[in-house]
Amino acid sequence: MSASTRQRSFGMSRIVPTIGKDFAAQSRVVGALLIREIYTRFGREGLGFAWIVGEPLIFAIPVLFTWSAVRGSSEHGVPMMSFLWTGYLPLLMFRHVGARMLMFVRVNAGLLYHRQVTIFDIFLARCLLEVASSLTAVLVSGVLFYSLGMMDLPRDLPMFYLGYIYMIWWCAVIGLIIGAFSERTDWAEKIWQPYSYLYIFFGGVFYMAAWLPESLRGWALLQPSVQAYELIRAGMFGSVVRTYGDPAYETTILAVLTLIGLLLMRDARKYVIAE
Amino acid sequence: MIRAVQITKEYRTEGRVHRALSGVSFSVAKGEKLAVLGRNGAGKSTLIRLLGGVELPTAGFIEQTMSSSWPLGLQGGFQGSLTGNDNMRFIARIYNKPFEHIKEYVEDFAELGKFLSEPVKTYSLGMRARFAFALSLAIDFDCYLIDEIIAAGDQRFQRRSHEELFEKRADRSLILASHMGDFIKAYCSRAIVLHHGRGNLFDDIDLALQVYNDL
Numbered sequence: 001m002s003a004s005t006r007q008r009s010f011g012m013s014r015i016v017p018t019i020g021k022d023f024a025a026q027s028r029v030v031g032a033l034l035i036r037e038i039y040t041r042f043g044r045e046g047l048g049f050a051w052i053v054g055e056p057l058i059f060a061i062p063v064l065f066t067w068s069a070v071r072g073s074s075e076h077g078v079p080m081m082s083f084l085w086t087g088y089l090p091l092l093m094f095r096h097v098g099a100r101m102l103m104f105v106r107v108n109a110g111l112l113y114h115r116q117v118t119i120f121d122i123f124l125a126r127c128l129l130e131v132a133s134s135l136t137a138v139l140v141s142g143v144l145f146y147s148l149g150m151m152d153l154p155r156d157l158p159m160f161y162l163g164y165i166y167m168i169w170w171c172a173v174i175g176l177i178i179g180a181f182s183e184r185t186d187w188a189e190k191i192w193q194p195y196s197y198l199y200i201f202f203g204g205v206f207y208m209a210a211w212l213p214e215s216l217r218g219w220a221l222l223q224p225s226v227q228a229y230e231l232i233r234a235g236m237f238g239s240v241v242r243t244y245g246d247p248a249y250e251t252t253i254l255a256v257l258t259l260i261g262l263l264l265m266r267d268a269r270k271y272v273i274a275e
Numbered sequence: 276m277i278r279a280v281q282i283t284k285e286y287r288t289e290g291r292v293h294r295a296l297s298g299v300s301f302s303v304a305k306g307e308k309l310a311v312l313g314r315n316g317a318g319k320s321t322l323i324r325l326l327g328g329v330e331l332p333t334a335g336f337i338e339q340t341m342s343s344s345w346p347l348g349l350q351g352g353f354q355g356s357l358t359g360n361d362n363m364r365f366i367a368r369i370y371n372k373p374f375e376h377i378k379e380y381v382e383d384f385a386e387l388g389k390f391l392s393e394p395v396k397t398y399s400l401g402m403r404a405r406f407a408f409a410l411s412l413a414i415d416f417d418c419y420l421i422d423e424i425i426a427a428g429d430q431r432f433q434r435r436s437h438e439e440l441f442e443k444r445a446d447r448s449l450i451l452a453s454h455m456g457d458f459i460k461a462y463c464s465r466a467i468v469l470h471h472g473r474g475n476l477f478d479d480i481d482l483a484l485q486v487y488n489d490l
Contacts, residue, residue, distance in 0.1 A: 032368035
Protein backbone atom coordinates (compact mmCIF):
# COMPACT_ATOMS: atom_id res chain seq x y z
CA MET A 1 0.00 0.00 0.00
CA SER A 2 1.46 3.36 -0.96
CA ALA A 3 2.14 6.06 1.59
CA SER A 4 -0.53 8.35 0.23
CA THR A 5 -3.36 5.82 0.46
CA ARG A 6 -2.33 4.94 3.99
CA GLN A 7 -2.44 8.60 4.86
CA ARG A 8 -5.89 8.93 3.39
CA SER A 9 -7.35 5.99 5.27
CA PHE A 10 -5.74 7.30 8.44
CA GLY A 11 -7.41 10.64 7.81
CA MET A 12 -10.84 9.16 7.30
CA SER A 13 -10.56 7.10 10.44
CA ARG A 14 -9.98 10.30 12.41
CA ILE A 15 -13.16 11.87 11.12
CA VAL A 16 -15.80 9.21 11.35
CA PRO A 17 -13.97 6.60 13.38
CA THR A 18 -16.75 5.26 15.46
CA ILE A 19 -19.92 5.27 13.41
CA GLY A 20 -21.38 1.81 13.82
CA LYS A 21 -18.20 0.64 15.54
CA ASP A 22 -18.28 2.17 18.93
CA PHE A 23 -21.44 4.11 19.45
CA ALA A 24 -21.04 4.24 23.24
CA ALA A 25 -17.59 5.82 23.04
CA GLN A 26 -18.75 8.40 20.54
CA SER A 27 -21.81 9.39 22.50
CA ARG A 28 -19.63 9.76 25.58
CA VAL A 29 -17.32 12.16 23.72
CA VAL A 30 -20.22 14.11 22.19
CA GLY A 31 -21.85 14.31 25.62
CA ALA A 32 -18.65 15.66 27.18
CA LEU A 33 -18.36 18.21 24.37
CA LEU A 34 -21.97 19.28 24.89
CA ILE A 35 -21.41 19.95 28.58
CA ARG A 36 -18.20 21.81 27.80
CA GLU A 37 -19.96 23.87 25.17
CA ILE A 38 -22.71 24.82 27.58
CA TYR A 39 -20.18 25.82 30.25
CA THR A 40 -18.03 27.88 27.92
CA ARG A 41 -20.93 29.64 26.21
CA PHE A 42 -23.33 30.18 29.04
CA GLY A 43 -21.21 29.93 32.16
CA ARG A 44 -21.75 27.60 35.05
CA GLU A 45 -23.81 29.69 37.38
CA GLY A 46 -27.44 30.68 37.75
CA LEU A 47 -29.07 31.57 34.48
CA GLY A 48 -26.46 29.84 32.35
CA PHE A 49 -28.59 26.88 31.48
CA ALA A 50 -31.84 28.81 31.08
CA TRP A 51 -30.09 31.12 28.66
CA ILE A 52 -29.91 28.34 26.08
CA VAL A 53 -33.66 28.66 25.72
CA GLY A 54 -33.85 32.33 26.57
CA GLU A 55 -31.54 33.49 23.82
CA PRO A 56 -33.69 32.50 20.82
CA LEU A 57 -36.85 33.56 22.66
CA ILE A 58 -35.50 37.07 23.09
CA PHE A 59 -35.20 37.26 19.31
CA ALA A 60 -38.45 35.58 18.52
CA ILE A 61 -41.08 36.99 20.84
CA PRO A 62 -40.69 40.76 20.21
CA VAL A 63 -40.30 40.22 16.47
CA LEU A 64 -43.42 38.07 16.22
CA PHE A 65 -45.52 40.41 18.36
CA THR A 66 -44.49 43.45 16.35
CA TRP A 67 -45.00 41.91 12.93
CA SER A 68 -48.35 40.39 13.72
CA ALA A 69 -49.46 43.79 15.01
CA VAL A 70 -48.18 45.62 11.91
CA ARG A 71 -49.31 43.20 9.26
CA GLY A 72 -52.86 42.50 10.38
CA SER A 73 -54.43 39.23 11.35
CA SER A 74 -54.16 37.27 8.14
CA GLU A 75 -52.45 37.05 4.79
CA HIS A 76 -53.74 35.08 1.77
CA GLY A 77 -56.31 33.64 4.15
CA VAL A 78 -53.67 32.31 6.54
CA PRO A 79 -53.69 33.48 10.18
CA MET A 80 -50.77 35.87 10.57
CA MET A 81 -49.31 34.79 13.90
CA SER A 82 -49.25 31.10 12.95
CA PHE A 83 -47.68 31.98 9.62
CA LEU A 84 -44.93 34.09 11.20
CA TRP A 85 -44.34 31.51 13.92
CA THR A 86 -43.80 28.74 11.34
CA GLY A 87 -41.51 31.04 9.35
CA TYR A 88 -39.39 32.88 11.86
CA LEU A 89 -38.42 30.17 14.36
CA PRO A 90 -36.92 27.85 11.75
CA LEU A 91 -35.11 30.90 10.36
CA LEU A 92 -33.51 31.39 13.76
CA MET A 93 -32.42 27.75 13.79
CA PHE A 94 -30.91 28.10 10.32
CA ARG A 95 -29.00 31.25 11.17
CA HIS A 96 -27.80 30.04 14.55
CA VAL A 97 -26.62 26.64 13.35
CA GLY A 98 -24.84 28.20 10.36
CA ALA A 99 -23.18 30.93 12.40
CA ARG A 100 -22.01 28.49 15.07
CA MET A 101 -20.35 26.31 12.46
CA LEU A 102 -18.27 29.04 10.84
CA MET A 103 -14.65 28.06 11.55
CA PHE A 104 -15.90 25.66 14.21
CA VAL A 105 -12.68 23.62 14.07
CA ARG A 106 -10.28 26.55 14.24
CA VAL A 107 -11.92 28.02 17.32
CA ASN A 108 -11.80 24.57 18.92
CA ALA A 109 -8.37 23.47 17.70
CA GLY A 110 -7.27 22.84 21.29
CA LEU A 111 -9.78 20.00 21.47
CA LEU A 112 -8.00 18.11 18.72
CA TYR A 113 -5.12 17.57 21.13
CA HIS A 114 -7.23 14.68 22.33
CA ARG A 115 -7.43 11.84 19.86
CA GLN A 116 -10.87 10.80 21.03
CA VAL A 117 -12.30 14.03 19.73
CA THR A 118 -12.91 14.17 16.00
CA ILE A 119 -14.08 17.22 14.10
CA PHE A 120 -17.28 15.32 13.42
CA ASP A 121 -17.87 15.02 17.18
CA ILE A 122 -17.38 18.77 17.57
CA PHE A 123 -19.82 19.37 14.72
CA LEU A 124 -22.40 17.04 16.29
CA ALA A 125 -22.14 18.62 19.73
CA ARG A 126 -22.50 22.18 18.44
CA CYS A 127 -25.29 21.26 16.08
CA LEU A 128 -27.23 19.34 18.74
CA LEU A 129 -27.00 22.23 21.17
CA GLU A 130 -28.24 24.78 18.63
CA VAL A 131 -31.06 22.54 17.42
CA ALA A 132 -32.14 21.69 20.97
CA SER A 133 -32.11 25.34 21.91
CA SER A 134 -34.13 26.33 18.82
CA LEU A 135 -36.68 23.56 19.30
CA THR A 136 -37.22 24.53 22.92
CA ALA A 137 -37.87 28.07 21.74
CA VAL A 138 -40.42 26.71 19.26
CA LEU A 139 -42.17 24.87 22.05
CA VAL A 140 -42.13 27.69 24.60
CA SER A 141 -43.22 30.40 22.14
CA GLY A 142 -45.88 28.06 20.71
CA VAL A 143 -47.35 27.39 24.13
CA LEU A 144 -47.23 31.11 24.93
CA PHE A 145 -49.01 32.25 21.75
CA TYR A 146 -51.54 29.44 22.00
CA SER A 147 -52.37 30.20 25.63
CA LEU A 148 -52.77 33.90 24.74
CA GLY A 149 -55.25 32.82 22.08
CA MET A 150 -53.08 34.25 19.30
CA MET A 151 -52.50 30.97 17.52
CA ASP A 152 -54.14 27.59 16.91
CA LEU A 153 -52.43 24.25 17.36
CA PRO A 154 -51.11 22.51 14.21
CA ARG A 155 -54.02 20.78 12.42
CA ASP A 156 -51.95 17.82 11.26
CA LEU A 157 -49.30 17.07 13.87
CA PRO A 158 -47.49 14.17 12.11
CA MET A 159 -47.09 16.35 9.00
CA PHE A 160 -45.90 19.25 11.16
CA TYR A 161 -43.27 17.02 12.80
CA LEU A 162 -42.18 15.63 9.45
CA GLY A 163 -41.66 19.17 8.17
CA TYR A 164 -39.59 20.01 11.24
CA ILE A 165 -37.47 16.88 10.83
CA TYR A 166 -36.63 17.99 7.31
CA MET A 167 -35.96 21.52 8.56
CA ILE A 168 -33.53 20.23 11.21
CA TRP A 169 -31.84 18.05 8.62
CA TRP A 170 -31.52 21.03 6.27
CA CYS A 171 -30.03 23.25 9.00
CA ALA A 172 -27.58 20.52 10.01
CA VAL A 173 -26.53 20.02 6.39
CA ILE A 174 -25.94 23.75 5.93
CA GLY A 175 -23.92 23.71 9.15
CA LEU A 176 -21.89 20.76 7.89
CA ILE A 177 -21.15 22.39 4.54
CA ILE A 178 -20.49 25.92 5.78
CA GLY A 179 -18.41 24.58 8.69
CA ALA A 180 -16.21 22.35 6.54
CA PHE A 181 -15.93 24.99 3.82
CA SER A 182 -14.94 27.73 6.28
CA GLU A 183 -11.96 25.67 7.43
CA ARG A 184 -10.69 25.61 3.90
CA THR A 185 -11.16 29.21 2.83
CA ASP A 186 -12.12 32.58 4.29
CA TRP A 187 -14.59 32.94 1.43
CA ALA A 188 -17.05 30.80 3.33
CA GLU A 189 -17.62 33.57 5.83
CA LYS A 190 -17.93 36.18 3.09
CA ILE A 191 -20.53 34.07 1.32
CA TRP A 192 -22.42 33.15 4.48
CA GLN A 193 -23.18 36.76 5.46
CA PRO A 194 -25.13 37.76 2.32
CA TYR A 195 -26.55 34.27 1.84
CA SER A 196 -27.99 34.03 5.34
CA TYR A 197 -29.47 37.51 4.87
CA LEU A 198 -30.96 36.94 1.43
CA TYR A 199 -32.29 33.62 2.67
CA ILE A 200 -34.86 35.61 4.67
CA PHE A 201 -36.41 36.66 1.34
CA PHE A 202 -35.99 33.63 -0.88
CA GLY A 203 -35.70 30.75 1.61
CA GLY A 204 -39.44 30.42 2.18
CA VAL A 205 -39.57 32.20 5.52
CA PHE A 206 -42.27 34.68 4.55
CA TYR A 207 -44.00 33.16 1.56
CA MET A 208 -45.72 29.98 0.54
CA ALA A 209 -45.28 28.36 -2.83
CA ALA A 210 -48.99 28.82 -3.57
CA TRP A 211 -48.58 32.61 -3.47
CA LEU A 212 -45.92 32.64 -6.16
CA PRO A 213 -46.58 32.94 -9.89
CA GLU A 214 -46.27 29.56 -11.53
CA SER A 215 -43.08 30.53 -13.36
CA LEU A 216 -41.29 31.14 -10.05
CA ARG A 217 -42.85 28.33 -8.04
CA GLY A 218 -40.81 25.55 -9.64
CA TRP A 219 -37.57 27.40 -8.96
CA ALA A 220 -38.49 28.18 -5.36
CA LEU A 221 -39.37 24.55 -4.71
CA LEU A 222 -35.88 23.44 -5.69
CA GLN A 223 -34.73 24.79 -2.34
CA PRO A 224 -34.73 22.27 0.52
CA SER A 225 -35.77 25.05 2.91
CA VAL A 226 -38.88 25.92 0.87
CA GLN A 227 -39.79 22.23 0.76
CA ALA A 228 -39.47 21.93 4.54
CA TYR A 229 -41.50 25.11 5.04
CA GLU A 230 -44.27 23.77 2.78
CA LEU A 231 -44.45 20.59 4.87
CA ILE A 232 -44.42 22.43 8.19
CA ARG A 233 -47.22 24.72 6.95
CA ALA A 234 -49.16 21.80 5.53
CA GLY A 235 -49.08 20.45 9.09
CA MET A 236 -49.91 23.81 10.61
CA PHE A 237 -52.85 24.83 8.43
CA GLY A 238 -54.17 21.51 7.11
CA SER A 239 -56.26 21.71 3.96
CA VAL A 240 -57.02 25.44 4.35
CA VAL A 241 -54.11 26.18 2.03
CA ARG A 242 -52.57 24.48 -0.96
CA THR A 243 -49.00 23.30 -0.26
CA TYR A 244 -46.37 21.81 -2.55
CA GLY A 245 -44.00 19.88 -0.25
CA ASP A 246 -42.54 16.72 -1.79
CA PRO A 247 -40.87 14.43 0.78
CA ALA A 248 -39.29 12.23 -1.91
CA TYR A 249 -37.53 15.16 -3.55
CA GLU A 250 -36.58 16.63 -0.17
CA THR A 251 -35.07 13.36 1.04
CA THR A 252 -33.06 12.98 -2.14
CA ILE A 253 -31.66 16.49 -2.24
CA LEU A 254 -30.80 16.48 1.47
CA ALA A 255 -29.10 13.08 1.17
CA VAL A 256 -26.96 14.40 -1.70
CA LEU A 257 -26.08 17.56 0.23
CA THR A 258 -25.24 15.47 3.32
CA LEU A 259 -22.84 13.39 1.27
CA ILE A 260 -21.18 16.53 -0.10
CA GLY A 261 -20.95 17.93 3.42
CA LEU A 262 -19.34 14.75 4.79
CA LEU A 263 -16.80 14.70 1.97
CA LEU A 264 -15.91 18.35 2.60
CA MET A 265 -15.68 17.57 6.31
CA ARG A 266 -13.30 14.68 5.69
CA ASP A 267 -11.14 17.06 3.72
CA ALA A 268 -11.31 19.83 6.33
CA ARG A 269 -9.20 17.88 8.80
CA LYS A 270 -6.20 18.35 6.52
CA TYR A 271 -6.46 22.12 6.76
CA VAL A 272 -6.46 22.25 10.53
CA ILE A 273 -3.43 23.89 12.06
CA ALA A 274 -3.33 23.56 15.82
CA GLU A 275 -2.37 26.47 18.00
CA MET B 276 5.38 0.61 19.24
CA ILE B 277 5.04 3.86 17.34
CA ARG B 278 6.33 3.95 13.81
CA ALA B 279 6.63 7.06 11.66
CA VAL B 280 7.20 6.33 8.00
CA GLN B 281 8.40 9.02 5.62
CA ILE B 282 6.32 11.73 7.18
CA THR B 283 6.26 15.07 5.45
CA LYS B 284 4.41 18.13 6.67
CA GLU B 285 3.83 21.21 4.58
CA TYR B 286 2.16 24.45 5.59
CA ARG B 287 0.69 26.82 3.08
CA THR B 288 0.92 30.48 4.01
CA GLU B 289 0.03 33.29 1.63
CA GLY B 290 0.40 30.99 -1.33
CA ARG B 291 3.88 29.84 -0.37
CA VAL B 292 4.56 26.30 0.72
CA HIS B 293 6.74 25.83 3.74
CA ARG B 294 8.01 22.31 4.32
CA ALA B 295 8.42 21.76 8.05
CA LEU B 296 9.26 18.06 7.87
CA SER B 297 10.56 16.13 4.92
CA GLY B 298 10.46 12.32 4.85
CA VAL B 299 11.16 11.70 8.52
CA SER B 300 11.12 8.04 9.63
CA PHE B 301 11.79 6.37 12.96
CA SER B 302 10.21 4.03 15.45
CA VAL B 303 9.92 3.90 19.21
CA ALA B 304 9.43 0.59 20.97
CA LYS B 305 7.71 0.11 24.29
CA GLY B 306 9.86 1.51 27.12
CA GLU B 307 12.18 3.37 24.79
CA LYS B 308 13.04 7.02 25.43
CA LEU B 309 13.64 9.12 22.33
CA ALA B 310 14.90 12.70 22.35
CA VAL B 311 13.92 15.12 19.59
CA LEU B 312 16.65 17.71 19.05
CA GLY B 313 16.78 20.68 16.74
CA ARG B 314 17.05 24.43 16.70
CA ASN B 315 14.06 26.71 17.00
CA GLY B 316 11.77 26.16 14.02
CA ALA B 317 13.40 22.86 13.07
CA GLY B 318 10.05 21.07 13.35
CA LYS B 319 10.23 19.53 16.82
CA SER B 320 6.79 20.69 17.92
CA THR B 321 5.34 19.86 14.51
CA LEU B 322 6.65 16.33 14.84
CA ILE B 323 5.19 15.96 18.34
CA ARG B 324 1.81 17.29 17.14
CA LEU B 325 1.77 14.83 14.24
CA LEU B 326 2.59 11.96 16.60
CA GLY B 327 -0.22 13.10 18.87
CA GLY B 328 -2.66 13.12 15.94
CA VAL B 329 -3.40 16.82 16.40
CA GLU B 330 -2.46 17.52 12.79
CA LEU B 331 -2.22 15.12 9.88
CA PRO B 332 0.95 14.59 7.84
CA THR B 333 0.91 15.84 4.24
CA ALA B 334 2.49 12.55 3.18
CA GLY B 335 3.66 9.42 4.94
CA PHE B 336 1.92 7.78 7.86
CA ILE B 337 2.18 7.00 11.54
CA GLU B 338 1.38 3.58 12.97
CA GLN B 339 0.66 3.04 16.60
CA THR B 340 0.16 -0.09 18.61
CA MET B 341 0.41 1.63 21.98
CA SER B 342 -1.55 4.50 23.45
CA SER B 343 0.12 7.89 23.47
CA SER B 344 -0.64 11.02 25.44
CA TRP B 345 -1.71 14.26 23.81
CA PRO B 346 1.30 16.54 23.18
CA LEU B 347 2.26 17.90 26.58
CA GLY B 348 3.45 21.39 25.85
CA LEU B 349 2.88 24.91 26.95
CA GLN B 350 -0.08 25.20 24.62
CA GLY B 351 -3.06 23.13 23.77
CA GLY B 352 -5.12 20.48 25.42
CA PHE B 353 -7.16 22.75 27.68
CA GLN B 354 -9.95 25.28 27.50
CA GLY B 355 -8.49 28.40 29.11
CA SER B 356 -11.83 29.89 30.13
CA LEU B 357 -12.81 26.78 32.10
CA THR B 358 -11.48 25.98 35.56
CA GLY B 359 -8.90 23.30 36.23
CA ASN B 360 -11.65 21.13 37.71
CA ASP B 361 -13.90 21.49 34.65
CA ASN B 362 -11.01 20.71 32.33
CA MET B 363 -10.31 17.62 34.42
CA ARG B 364 -13.96 16.59 34.25
CA PHE B 365 -13.97 16.96 30.47
CA ILE B 366 -10.78 14.95 30.04
CA ALA B 367 -11.96 12.27 32.48
CA ARG B 368 -15.14 11.93 30.41
CA ILE B 369 -13.51 11.64 27.01
CA TYR B 370 -10.84 9.21 28.21
CA ASN B 371 -13.47 7.32 30.18
CA LYS B 372 -11.73 7.46 33.56
CA PRO B 373 -13.37 8.01 36.95
CA PHE B 374 -13.18 11.72 37.81
CA GLU B 375 -12.60 11.17 41.53
CA HIS B 376 -9.50 9.11 40.92
CA ILE B 377 -8.08 11.68 38.51
CA LYS B 378 -8.87 14.60 40.78
CA GLU B 379 -7.13 12.93 43.68
CA TYR B 380 -4.01 12.25 41.67
CA VAL B 381 -3.83 15.73 40.13
CA GLU B 382 -4.42 17.44 43.48
CA ASP B 383 -1.54 15.51 44.95
CA PHE B 384 0.91 15.79 42.06
CA ALA B 385 0.28 19.26 40.67
CA GLU B 386 -0.06 20.94 44.07
CA LEU B 387 -2.32 23.64 42.66
CA GLY B 388 -4.57 23.89 45.71
CA LYS B 389 -7.48 26.29 45.24
CA PHE B 390 -6.23 27.22 41.76
CA LEU B 391 -8.04 24.13 40.49
CA SER B 392 -11.26 26.11 40.79
CA GLU B 393 -9.79 29.03 38.81
CA PRO B 394 -9.80 29.31 34.99
CA VAL B 395 -6.75 27.63 33.43
CA LYS B 396 -5.89 30.84 31.55
CA THR B 397 -4.90 32.43 34.88
CA TYR B 398 -2.20 29.77 35.47
CA SER B 399 1.48 30.57 35.15
CA LEU B 400 3.56 28.50 32.72
CA GLY B 401 4.89 26.39 35.56
CA MET B 402 1.38 25.75 36.88
CA ARG B 403 0.15 24.82 33.42
CA ALA B 404 3.04 22.43 33.06
CA ARG B 405 2.30 20.78 36.37
CA PHE B 406 -1.41 20.56 35.59
CA ALA B 407 -0.96 19.06 32.11
CA PHE B 408 1.64 16.61 33.25
CA ALA B 409 -0.29 15.48 36.32
CA LEU B 410 -3.43 14.96 34.27
CA SER B 411 -1.67 12.87 31.65
CA LEU B 412 -0.03 10.75 34.34
CA ALA B 413 -3.44 10.22 35.93
CA ILE B 414 -4.90 9.00 32.62
CA ASP B 415 -1.95 6.63 32.22
CA PHE B 416 -0.56 6.26 28.69
CA ASP B 417 1.98 3.85 27.20
CA CYS B 418 3.89 6.69 25.61
CA TYR B 419 4.27 10.31 26.70
CA LEU B 420 4.79 13.03 24.10
CA ILE B 421 6.56 15.86 25.82
CA ASP B 422 7.32 19.20 24.23
CA GLU B 423 9.70 21.06 26.57
CA ILE B 424 7.17 20.98 29.34
CA ILE B 425 9.09 19.44 32.23
CA ALA B 426 11.71 22.16 31.88
CA ALA B 427 9.00 24.74 32.64
CA GLY B 428 8.46 23.44 36.16
CA ASP B 429 10.50 24.12 39.27
CA GLN B 430 13.05 21.80 40.89
CA ARG B 431 10.52 20.01 43.02
CA PHE B 432 8.24 19.35 40.06
CA GLN B 433 11.17 18.08 37.99
CA ARG B 434 12.19 15.73 40.76
CA ARG B 435 8.67 14.38 41.16
CA SER B 436 8.25 14.01 37.38
CA HIS B 437 11.41 11.99 37.30
CA GLU B 438 10.10 9.77 40.06
CA GLU B 439 6.76 9.21 38.38
CA LEU B 440 8.03 8.75 34.85
CA PHE B 441 11.35 6.98 35.32
CA GLU B 442 10.96 5.03 38.52
CA LYS B 443 7.28 4.15 38.86
CA ARG B 444 6.68 3.98 35.10
CA ALA B 445 10.03 2.86 33.77
CA ASP B 446 8.31 0.59 31.25
CA ARG B 447 6.63 3.54 29.49
CA SER B 448 7.93 5.17 26.34
CA LEU B 449 8.84 8.79 26.01
CA ILE B 450 9.30 11.13 23.10
CA LEU B 451 10.85 14.29 24.42
CA ALA B 452 11.55 17.51 22.54
CA SER B 453 14.02 19.70 24.39
CA HIS B 454 16.98 22.03 24.06
CA MET B 455 18.50 21.05 27.34
CA GLY B 456 21.49 18.75 26.88
CA ASP B 457 21.83 17.60 30.50
CA PHE B 458 18.19 16.89 30.67
CA ILE B 459 18.21 14.74 27.56
CA LYS B 460 21.30 12.89 28.64
CA ALA B 461 19.61 12.00 31.91
CA TYR B 462 16.36 10.86 30.30
CA CYS B 463 16.90 9.46 26.81
CA SER B 464 18.75 6.61 25.18
CA ARG B 465 18.29 7.59 21.52
CA ALA B 466 17.82 10.84 19.67
CA ILE B 467 16.57 12.21 16.39
CA VAL B 468 18.16 15.46 15.27
CA LEU B 469 15.99 17.62 13.02
CA HIS B 470 17.60 20.03 10.60
CA HIS B 471 16.06 21.65 7.53
CA GLY B 472 13.11 19.28 7.86
CA ARG B 473 15.25 16.15 7.68
CA GLY B 474 15.72 13.78 10.59
CA ASN B 475 18.89 11.91 11.59
CA LEU B 476 18.68 9.11 14.11
CA PHE B 477 21.40 8.46 16.66
CA ASP B 478 21.75 5.57 19.09
CA ASP B 479 24.47 7.50 20.89
CA ILE B 480 23.12 10.47 22.83
CA ASP B 481 26.51 12.15 23.23
CA LEU B 482 27.08 12.02 19.49
CA ALA B 483 23.57 13.37 18.85
CA LEU B 484 24.17 16.28 21.23
CA GLN B 485 27.48 17.00 19.57
CA VAL B 486 25.87 17.10 16.13
CA TYR B 487 23.10 19.30 17.48
CA ASN B 488 25.58 21.70 19.08
CA ASP B 489 27.46 21.99 15.80
CA LEU B 490 24.34 22.92 13.80
